[in-house]
Amino acid sequence: MALEIATFGGGCFWCTEAVFQQIRGIKSVEPGYSGGQVDNPSYEQICEGSTGHAEVVRLIFDNAVVSYKALVEIFFAIHDPTTLNRQGGDVGTQYRSVIFCQTEQQMTCATTVMAELAAKSEKPLVTALEMAPVFYPAEDYHHNYFKMNSRQRYCTLVVAPKVAQVRQLFSTGQPA
Structure with missing residues (x-):
């Protein structure tokens, strides 16, 4: 098993955690702060x-089951990479679009995916690409937030539609 780490910030970590928990090959999803x-x-x-930190999720994934490229593509499908320091009603630098790369190979892959997406986008991408700084795990009550609070208003209005979208688009765990 080829386990790797990926770290993404695409708005509220409750959303990104819930979405990535749906993907086959992901062994764990941990919300936290970085950058x-x-x-x-x-x-x-x-x-x-x-603080300068973004809300992020750190994924442990099996590269033999789901590629880093697939994870980057999913990341871009579930948030708006063209809005600076915001996702929907969540506003501030803590909600910025960012990929924290663990290796130079991840940086190259993410750069390639971004270039392909930018060529099709009407607006410029604002997603930051950086080498991964220190990751600080979020408090325990943020872990599995959607699973434990699915009836909470934010979860029903914001998180649930993203989970449904990823289930529809990536039901096999990989982009089509």
């Missing part, structure tokens, strides 16, 4: 928007 200047930030600090 800022504050050590061990709290959710309250993140919400203030002054």
Whole structure:
């Protein structure tokens, strides 16, 4: 088994966690914070928007089952990479579109996928590509948030439609 790590920030981590939990080959999805200047930030600090961190998910995946390229394609399908520091009603640098690459190979792959997407997009992509900084796990109550709170208003209005979209588009766990 060829386990690898991928880290994506595409708005609220409750959404991205729930979506990536649907994908075959992903062994774990952990919400957290990355890319800022504050050590061990709290959710309250993140919400203030002054830490520089983005809400992200760190994936452990089996590259023999789902490729990094497929994960990048899914990431771009589930959020708007053309809006700076926001996803829907979630506004602030903590909700920015970012890929934190673990290796130079991931950086090359993500750059290629972004170039292909940019060629088809009417608006410029604002997704940042960076080598992965320190990852800080989110507080326990954020883990499996959608699974544990699926009837909560934000989950029914924002998270559930994204989960349904990824189930429809990527039912096999890989982009078509």
